Amino acid sequence: MRVVEPVVELARGLATTLRMIFGEKPVTVQYPEEKRPVRPRFRGRHVLKRYDNGLEKCIGCALCAAACPADAIFVEASENTDEARYSPGDRYASTYEINMLRCIFCGFCEDACPTEAIVLGDNYELSFTSRREAIYPKEMLIEPVPPGGQPTPQKTPPGVFTRSVPEMKDSQD
Amino acid sequence: MTELVTLSIDGKQVTVPKGTLVVDAAKQAGIDIPVFCYHPKMEPAGMCRMCLVELGRPMIDRATGQPVLENGQPKIQWAPKLETACTNVVSDGMVVLTRSEKARAGQQEILEFLLTSHPLDCPVCDKGGECPLQNLTLDYGPGKSRFLYNEKHHAEKHVPLGELIWLDRERCIQCGRCVRFQRLVAGEPVLAFDERGRDTEIITNSEPAFDSIFSGNTTDICPVGALTTADFRFGARPWELKSAASLCAQCPVGCNITFNTRREAKSGGRVVIKRVMPRQNEEVNEIWICDKGRFAYHFTESEARLRQPLIRRNGQLQPASWEEALDLAAAKLKAAGKDALILAGGRLSNEDLFNLKKLADGLGAQSVLYTHVGGGDLVTQIGLASGTNLADLGKGDTILVAACDLYEEAPIWWLRVKQAADRGATLIVVNARATRLDKHAGYVVRYAPGDETVTLQGLLKQDKIGAAIREAGNLLVFYAADGLDLNGSTSVAAACANLLIETGHFGRPNNGLIGVWPHANDQGAWEIGFRPEADLAAALKGKTVYIAAADPAGDDPRLAKALQDAGTVIVQELFQTATASLAEVVLPAAAYTEREGTFTSGERRVQRYYPAVPRWAETKADYVITAEIGQRLGLDLEAGAPALVFNRLTAEITAFAGLSYRKLAEVRPQWPIVGRADLYYGGTTYENKQGLGVHLAAAASAGESPHLPEVRKGSGPRPQEDALLAVPVTKLYDLGVTVRSSVLLEARIGLPAITIHPLTAEKMGLKAGEKAMIGLGGHENEVLVKLDETIPAGVALVPRSMGLPVSAPAPLSVGKAK
Ligand code: SF4
Ligand code: SF4
Ligand code: SF4
Ligand code: SF4
Ligand code: FES
Numbered sequence: 006m007r008v009v010e011p012v013v014e015l016a017r018g019l020a021t022t023l024r025m026i027f028g029e030k031p032v033t034v035q036y037p038e039e040k041r042p043v044r045p046r047f048r049g050r051h052v053l054k055r056y057d058n059g060l061e062k063c064i065g066c067a068l069c070a071a072a073c074p075a076d077a078i079f080v081e082a083s084e085n086t087d088e089a090r091y092s093p094g095d096r097y098a099s100t101y102e103i104n105m106l107r108c109i110f111c112g113f114c115e116d117a118c119p120t121e122a123i124v125l126g127d128n129y130e131l132s133f134t135s136r137r138e139a140i141y142p143k144e145m146l147i148e149p150v151p152p153g154g155q156p157t158p159q160k161t162p163p164g165v166f167t168r169s170v171p172e173m174k175d176s177q178d
Numbered sequence: 179m180t181e182l183v184t185l186s187i188d189g190k191q192v193t194v195p196k197g198t199l200v201v202d203a204a205k206q207a208g209i210d211i212p213v214f215c216y217h218p219k220m221e222p223a224g225m226c227r228m229c230l231v232e233l234g235r236p237m238i239d240r241a242t243g244q245p246v247l248e249n250g251q252p253k254i255q256w257a258p259k260l261e262t263a264c265t266n267v268v269s270d271g272m273v274v275l276t277r278s279e280k281a282r283a284g285q286q287e288i289l290e291f292l293l294t295s296h297p298l299d300c301p302v303c304d305k306g307g308e309c310p311l312q313n314l315t316l317d318y319g320p321g322k323s324r325f326l327y328n329e330k331h332h333a334e335k336h337v338p339l340g341e342l343i344w345l346d347r348e349r350c351i352q353c354g355r356c357v358r359f360q361r362l363v364a365g366e367p368v369l370a371f372d373e374r375g376r377d378t379e380i381i382t383n384s385e386p387a388f389d390s391i392f393s394g395n396t397t398d399i400c401p402v403g404a405l406t407t408a409d410f411r412f413g414a415r416p417w418e419l420k421s422a423a424s425l426c427a428q429c430p431v432g433c434n435i436t437f438n439t440r441r442e443a444k445s446g447g448r449v450v451i452k453r454v455m456p457r458q459n460e461e462v463n464e465i466w467i468c469d470k471g472r473f474a475y476h477f478t479e480s481e482a483r484l485r486q487p488l489i490r491r492n493g494q495l496q497p498a499s500w501e502e503a504l505d506l507a508a509a510k511l512k513a514a515g516k517d518a519l520i521l522a523g524g525r526l527s528n529e530d531l532f533n534l535k536k537l538a539d540g541l542g543a544q545s546v547l548y549t550h551v552g553g554g555d556l557v558t559q560i561g562l563a564s565g566t567n568l569a570d571l572g573k574g575d576t577i578l579v580a581a582c583d584l585y586e587e588a589p590i591w592w593l594r595v596k597q598a599a600d601r602g603a604t605l606i607v608v609n610a611r612a613t614r615l616d617k618h619a620g621y622v623v624r625y626a627p628g629d630e631t632v633t634l635q636g637l638l639k640q641d642k643i644g645a646a647i648r649e650a651g652n653l654l655v656f657y658a659a660d661g662l663d664l665n666g667s668t669s670v671a672a673a674c675a676n677l678l679i680e681t682g683h684f685g686r687p688n689n690g691l692i693g694v695w696p697h698a699n700d701q702g703a704w705e706i707g708f709r710p711e712a713d714l715a716a717a718l719k720g721k722t723v724y725i726a727a728a729d730p731a732g733d734d735p736r737l738a739k740a741l742q743d744a745g746t747v748i749v750q751e752l753f754q755t756a757t758a759s760l761a762e763v764v765l766p767a768a769a770y771t772e773r774e775g776t777f778t779s780g781e782r783r784v785q786r787y788y789p790a791v792p793r794w795a796e797t798k799a800d801y802v803i804t805a806e807i808g809q810r811l812g813l814d815l816e817a818g819a820p821a822l823v824f825n826r827l828t829a830e831i832t833a834f835a836g837l838s839y840r841k842l843a844e845v846r847p848q849w850p851i852v853g854r855a856d857l858y859y860g861g862t863t864y865e866n867k868q869g870l871g872v873h874l875a876a877a878a879s880a881g882e883s884p885h886l887p888e889v890r891k892g893s894g895p896r897p898q899e900d901a902l903l904a905v906p907v908t909k910l911y912d913l914g915v916t917v918r919s920s921v922l923l924e925a926r927i928g929l930p931a932i933t934i935h936p937l938t939a940e941k942m943g944l945k946a947g948e949k950a951m952i953g954l955g956g957h958e959n960e961v962l963v964k965l966d967e968t969i970p971a972g973v974a975l976v977p978r979s980m981g982l983p984v985s986a987p988a989p990l991s992v993g994k995a996k
Binding site: 064066070082084095096099119167168169 | 298302306412418442443
């Protein structure tokens with residue numbers, strides 16, 4: 006009895022091993038050649054959004070910076086004119102920086118933003134070789150101009166883009 | 179003793195003086211009643227209805243006059259509807275409910291209604307974060323609106339009210355605080371309501387728009403972001419700012435201010451001052467500051483500031499190390515010994531001046547104050563004493579303002595003197611020309627240029643004016659040098675001092691002499707022992723001159739000439755001024771915003787200021803530079819903390835005895851309560867937590883009897899037949915070293931202009947607004963011509979510090995512009 010039991014157990018273990026070797030498909034993803042899609046609510050690197058006409062959604066209100074528990078965001082605002090317009094309304098972010106070393110990807114900034122300008126995107130490829138590089142300026146964060154839109158600053162007709170905060174339906178993912 | 183009244187607010191028994199408003203009584207008891215239109219510095223208007231409360235008074239039996247009792251308690255007669263707490267005065271036995279269901283419902287509805295025409299652009303509004311409407315909506319608002327969003331009222335969003343203030347008509351809640359401030363407090367009713375109902379809007383009815391030197395204060399008390407300053411527009415969010423307590427250094431009033439600072443990408447990562455806010459000191463500036471103080475702070479961040487020491491090599495000023503520069507300066511001063519002269523400006527702190535004085539004493543050199551107003555030695559004797567507060571003056575008191583344009587020279591004094599006159603004080607204005615104070619004065623005395631001392635001496639002989647001075651409960655005398663030079667104002671000071679001494683108005687609170695100095699700390703310089711020099715050009719001859727915080731060469735070509743003829747010139751400055759360009763050694767000084775120190779105001783109040791921003795480039799604080807020079811000469815001067823210098827100062831100079839940095843930082847509770855979470859009550863003025871300052875002891879209050887100063891008999895120059903006499907006057911917005919870097923003020927500074935009588939202009943064929951060429955002291959300048967029929971014919975008013983060489987009354991020639 007004493008001899009048979011361990012042998013049986015051993016065989017069972019080995020069987021599992023063999024089954025795994027020959028029966029299971031590998032799950033390894035060949036990153037970076039291959040990338041797995043992220044979940045809908047994944048919180049990756051931030052993107053600063055634009056409207057369809059190319060104007061920036063961000064109005065430089067710094068509410069994201071105020072909401073940020075990690076003090077990762079720095080915003081400095083300046084004034085729009087119809088000659089050089091970056092965003093609707095009076096105000097735009099002339100400096101917008103996020104320190105990716107500080108960010109904890111909590112998404113509070115998204116929630117705080119009154120214009121849905123800052124969105125945590127799908128990108129998780131954050132690497133840098135110095136602390137300085139970890140600070141992403143506006144140029145790195147802002148999304149490309151959508152087709153049909155104009156880059157900023159734009160020259161706009163007077164009296165059209167007078168309001169900063171658009172009327173929005175309840176925000177979604 | 180004022181009569182007291184006891185009432186109950188939210189069940190709390192409160193005892194307050196009779197006549198108190200319910201809203202203030204609650205505030206004193208720590209109960210907040212929300213307000214928008216009410217402001218503790220102004221009469222109530224009852225316009226916004228935010229302060230609705232339930233209010234009841236004890237029922238009185240008409241037959242007996244006794245309160246009706248119910249179960250042994252007085253029966254309360256409740257007002258049928260909600261009442262405004264800001265317009266109701268307390269009465270005995272009154273019962274107030276501020277948070278009852280009915281009161282809350284009323285408050286909620288007012289907010290709901292206000293928001294129907296409010297844009298809610300908090301994210302981009304400069305008031306967001308310190309906005310009474312935001313705060314009260316959170317605390318008292320309904321959370322939901324029954325009104326239709328699409329029917330929101332829309333209006334113009336950025337209307338410039340002048341160059342300094344922006345109006346957003348959509349944000350305005352028509353509380354009328356700004357209109358009432360301009361009319362009641364500032365006495366410059368340049369704002370008004372236009373249209374009616376929902377279309378009511380704020381307009382300015384002056385030319386130029388919003389023509390007031392107190393306009394910035396409306397942005398503090400506006401309970402929404404309707405009024406904001408052009409200077410701070412989108413500068414930062416309020417919660418991102420750091421604050422540093424400081425003093426305004428633009429005039430001798432010594433307004434308490436707070437510098438708000440932030441590290442900024444636009445400024446290359448430097449920490450810069452973003453805005454200047456008033457800091458409450460009910461004995462100095464209350465909760466106000468003037469626009470010069472608010473907007474003329476940009477000199478600190480100017481790129482034109484001196485960065486490192488300069489030494490003249492081969493005729494050129496070239497960068498040098500501190501060691502080299504200090505060694506050279508010390509060697510030059512040592513060589514000169516008694517033939518050195520130290521010339522200091524009133525922009526320096528008490529500590530700087532003390533070290534300079536010790537250096538001068540060590541060398542046996544003369545220490546000269548650079549100023550055009552004399553008589554400070556008299557102010558040290560019979561100046562204001564502890565316990566003085568201009569707000570205490572009223573009926574039965576007299577204020578005399580002589581040879582001074584307070585409005586241009588010391589705006590907040592103007593404001594407070596005007597308010598004292600409104601309260602019933604007798605105001606006597608003695609001047610050669612009309613000033614803005616005249617319309618508030620009980621008596622206006624005009625003299626011909628040259629007759630100022632005679633006129634002042636004759637005042638007591640005049641019936642009514644003499645009586646007003648002699649019989650005044652308290653007598654305050656302000657004097658300066660309007661239309662005069664140093665000698666002229668010294669005589670005026672002596673004549674004013676005689677009035678005070680003869681009538682016994684000195685040595686007690688609210689009595690005495692006030693010099694309206696050109697700078698923040700001239701009084702400190704006098705107390706420390708600096709004296710001006712009547713003939714500065716002659717005094718400079720052959721001397722080794724060490725000049726700190728003064729630009730004589732820029733002000734007067736004659737002094738520039740004198741400096742060229744002087745021996746070595748050592749200049750300690752913020753900027754490369756005309757004087758610095760003549761120097762052998764230039765020592766870059768830190769601005770007062772970059773360090774600690776104290777100023778002595780014209781009221782002889784010593785106050786502390788604190789560092790706001792880091793020191794610029796390689797600069798050093800003035801007292802440190804002086805001490806390091808002194809140490810090279812073997813003198814024991816303190817280069818450590820300013821508090822240590824101050825300790826030495828207090829040990830040595832009697833008037834300062836007993837003072838210390840700690841004492842200067844003491845605060846007392848002040849009324850109205852401002853600057854806490856309840857911004858809706860007093861506005862965005864800062865609470866004073868860093869010190870109210872302490873009055874210097876006046877020699878006269880210590881029992882020393884002042885001697886009657888001798889008044890110079892001879893008169894100043896008079897206008898001659900067929901020739902114009904240029905007289906110097908002070909302009910608020912000038913080209914002073916600390917003003918001209920403020921781009922925003924450019925329009926207010928304007929071009930150099932002379933003011934003449936219309937008849938004189940006609941004779942010369944000149945019209946208002948035209949350009950003319952003037953010849954003054956051998957120099958030609960192009961100026962604008964302004965007309966004023968109140969000034970004597972034969973006289974031309976020439977502003978100081980506007981690039982025109984006018985240090986004293988002098989003949990002037992006017993010709994057509996080329
Ligand atoms: S995700 Fe969170 S931590 Fe990161 S920037 Fe936004 S608020 Fe800050
Ligand atoms: S991202 Fe949004 S919250 Fe942040 S500054 Fe821009 S508009 Fe404001
Ligand atoms: S501008 Fe401001 S202070 Fe003036 S009425 Fe409107 S809300 Fe009141
Ligand atoms: S009144 Fe004088 S001290 Fe006060 S803010 Fe104006 S300039 Fe400064
Ligand atoms: S009505 Fe009382 S605060 Fe406006």
